[in-house]
Amino acid sequence: xxxxxxxxxxxxxxxxxxxxxxxxxxxxxxxxxxxxxxxxxxxxxxxxxxxxxxxxxxxxxxxxxxxxxxxxxxxxxxxxxxxxxxxxxxxxxxxxxxxxxxxxxxxxxxxxxxxxxxxxxxxxxxxxxxxxxxxxxxxxxxxxxxxxxxxxxxxxxxxxxxxxxxxxxxxxxxxxxxxxxxxxxxxxxxxxxxxxxxxxxxxxxxxxxxxxxxxxxxxxxxxxxxxxxxxxxxxxxxxxxxxxxxxxxxxxxxxxxxxxxxxxxxxxxxxxxxxxxxxxxxxxxxxxxxxxxxxxxxxxxxxxxxxxxxxxxxxxxxxxxxxxxxxxxxxxxxxxxxxxxxxxxxxxxxxx
Amino acid sequence: xxxxxxxxxxxxxxxxxxxxxxxxxxxxxxxxxxxxxxxxxxxxxxxxxxxxxxxxxxxxxxxxxxxxxxxxxxxxxxxxxxxxxxxxxxxxxxxxxxxxxxxxxxxxxxxxxxxxxxxxxxxxxxxxxxxxxxxxxxxxxxxxxxxxxxxxxxxxxxxxxxxxxxxxxxxxxxxxxxxxxxxxxxxxxxxxxxxxxxxxxxxxxxxxxxxxxxxxxxxxxxxxxxxxxxxxxxxxxxxxxxxxxxxxxxxxxxxxxxxxxxxxxxxxxxx
Numbered sequence: 001x002x003x004x005x006x007x008x009x010x011x012x013x014x015x016x017x018x019x020x021x022x023x024x025x026x027x028x029x030x031x032x033x034x035x036x037x038x039x040x041x042x043x044x045x046x047x048x049x050x051x052x053x054x055x056x057x058x059x060x061x062x063x064x065x066x067x068x069x070x071x072x073x074x075x076x077x078x079x080x081x082x083x084x085x086x087x088x089x090x091x092x093x094x095x096x097x098x099x100x101x102x103x104x105x106x107x108x109x110x111x112x113x114x115x116x117x118x119x120x121x122x123x124x125x126x127x128x129x130x131x132x133x134x135x136x137x138x139x140x141x142x143x144x145x146x147x148x149x150x151x152x153x154x155x156x157x158x159x160x161x162x163x164x165x166x167x168x169x170x171x172x173x174x175x176x177x178x179x180x181x182x183x184x185x186x187x188x189x190x191x192x193x194x195x196x197x198x199x200x201x202x203x204x205x206x207x208x209x210x211x212x213x214x215x216x217x218x219x220x221x222x223x224x225x226x227x228x229x230x231x232x233x234x235x236x237x238x239x240x241x242x243x244x245x246x247x248x249x250x251x252x253x254x255x256x257x258x259x260x261x262x263x264x265x266x267x268x269x270x271x272x273x274x275x276x277x278x279x280x281x282x283x284x285x286x287x288x289x290x291x292x293x294x295x296x297x298x299x300x301x302x303x304x305x306x307x308x309x310x311x312x313x314x315x316x317x318x319x320x321x322x323x324x325x326x327x328x329x330x331x332x333x334x335x336x337x338x339x340x341x342x343x344x345x346x347x348x349x350x351x352x
Numbered sequence: 353x354x355x356x357x358x359x360x361x362x363x364x365x366x367x368x369x370x371x372x373x374x375x376x377x378x379x380x381x382x383x384x385x386x387x388x389x390x391x392x393x394x395x396x397x398x399x400x401x402x403x404x405x406x407x408x409x410x411x412x413x414x415x416x417x418x419x420x421x422x423x424x425x426x427x428x429x430x431x432x433x434x435x436x437x438x439x440x441x442x443x444x445x446x447x448x449x450x451x452x453x454x455x456x457x458x459x460x461x462x463x464x465x466x467x468x469x470x471x472x473x474x475x476x477x478x479x480x481x482x483x484x485x486x487x488x489x490x491x492x493x494x495x496x497x498x499x500x501x502x503x504x505x506x507x508x509x510x511x512x513x514x515x516x517x518x519x520x521x522x523x524x525x526x527x528x529x530x531x532x533x534x535x536x537x538x539x540x541x542x543x544x545x546x547x548x549x550x551x552x553x554x555x556x557x558x559x560x561x562x563x564x565x566x567x568x569x570x571x572x573x574x575x576x577x578x579x580x581x582x583x584x585x586x587x588x589x590x591x592x593x594x595x596x597x598x599x600x601x602x603x604x605x606x607x608x609x610x611x612x613x614x615x616x617x618x619x620x621x622x623x
Binding site for chain 2: 210214215216219220222223226227229230231233234235236294295
């Protein structure tokens with residue numbers, strides 16, 4: 001009886017204007033409780049710990065060129081794809097093809113500018129539109145035709161890769177000369193451009209975290225994944241929610257493709273593919289997004305991407321072989337999932 | 353026509369006001385392929401009335417409810433709302449007209465807070481962003497007004513008990529200005545204490561007199577306790593229509609037992 005009353009007071013009864021008068025210990029305890037209630041708490045601790053570890057372990061870790069490489073080279077593409085994957089995972093879907101959108105989009109820019117003489121800005125916009133269209137096709141096959149998204153996007157991924165290989169003869173291409181002056185916007189190895197990819201990433205993460213938590217669309221995405229029938233009965237257009245998520249993901253794939261091409265200063269058929277997509281899903285999962293639908297966090301996925309990038313970058317800077325990296329990633333996914341399930345259970349039990 | 357001094361518009365309004373029924377379903381048929389789920393169903397719901405809809409599993413109760421709330425159209429027949437015929441295009445459309453259903457699954461989203469569930473798909477926004485403060489304030493007001501006590505409107509509904517969840521779902525419909533409330537087994541899978549809370553809530557709503565309610569139920573005792581009138585649906589037809597005070601648990605039981613006997617006899621005959 002007294003326990004329930006106490007809980008009542010703690011959860012919502014107290015007006016926030018009056019902090020409890022029982023000293024700093026209590027404040028810390030409450031802050032701790034609030035902190036642990038955040039899905040992103042675990043991953044934030046891991047991120048900070050890794051960054052501290054590598055800065056101590058290597059003097060060349062905390063340099064501008066390395067940090068920009070970590071954030072823009074490794075993390076940014078994962079972040080962009082993860083934004084889309086989180087939205088999809090929340091509404092109960094997945095996109096395996098987005099890494100191939102990443103591969104194809106700079107080729108499309110190359111073809112449009114160099115073969116069809118399309119001006120640079122329209123060409124870039126068409127590339128982004130192409131990503132959106134792939135997303136629409138994925139959504140059409142999944143939502144309207146009714147295939148599982150795992151299968152749909154497996155298929156469209158293969159098709160996209162086949163298109164890349166066929167049209168490029170599997171040879172890399174150079175960035176179109178006319179587009180070179182736009183490199184700064186998307187990413188370069190030095191100068192201001194080295195920060196462009198991560199700036200895109202951070203801005204988009206902020207926008208989509210707000211979209212997810214503070215807009216009707218975000219709420220409806222959670223509702224669609226949390227209770228599909230219930231969402232439909234409430235009059236939510238669940239098809240539109242899913243179409244939107246797929247199209248956002250396609251857009252992110254195309255944007256990440258342009259970034260990667262400009263940043264690496266080459267258009268490479270071996271870029272992208274499954275790896276960044278799986279990294280994005282990994283980032284989402286270790287960041288606190290469940291695969292069951294209904295829950296997810298974009299900030300968490302952002303931190304997850306930073307963790308993956310830090311491990312990649314940090315280990316290579318320490319001169320440790322990259323070979324065992326996948327063992328660490330694999331273990332991280334499983335541990336993160338266990339932690340998430342445990343924390344969710346703790347939260348459900350109201351013992352947080 | 354010309355001798356009538358009242359313009360047509362007024363005449364309609366008067367007719368609507370004079371109609372004693374909040375909602376009428378007339379000659380409703382519903383077929384799913386070869387299966388006839390509803391056959392010439394006529395049901396009327398008086399203003400401020402609580403109507404209990406009873407019947408065996410598969411009798412068509414939920415089908416009828418889903419037609420009345422716009423979830424699916426009837427194969428034929430019509431709905432009359434406040435004296436005017438309406439064709440419900442969707443759940444949203446029905447809701448705009450003041451008809452709202454609480455399904456058995458409650459259509460609550462476990463992962464969302466109580467106040468987000470209360471405002472699901474009719475969220476209050478300021479610009480493009482959710483106005484959480486307003487939604488919280490109104491949710492608290494509504495729950496207080498109806499008399500629902502839950503620990504906090506900030507918790508995810510997954511943490512609430514079955515009765516509390518049902519209460520939230522009912523409160524959501526009432527607070528969305530529903531004038532006709534369709535409840536699909538609001539007492540299913542509920543203990544006595546929880547059920548009492550919901551029965552209390554329905555009685556309160558009846559007393560406030562703002563809503564008319566159709567309630568699907570299985571427990572005759574509970575139905576008679578809260579409903580003004582009882583309809584029995586058997587094999588897609590309404591076979592029984594009496595005021596609660598004119599019938600009894602015994603009578604309802606006898607009808608249903610009779611139905612079982614007949615079904616049993618049919619089986620034996622065909623065997």
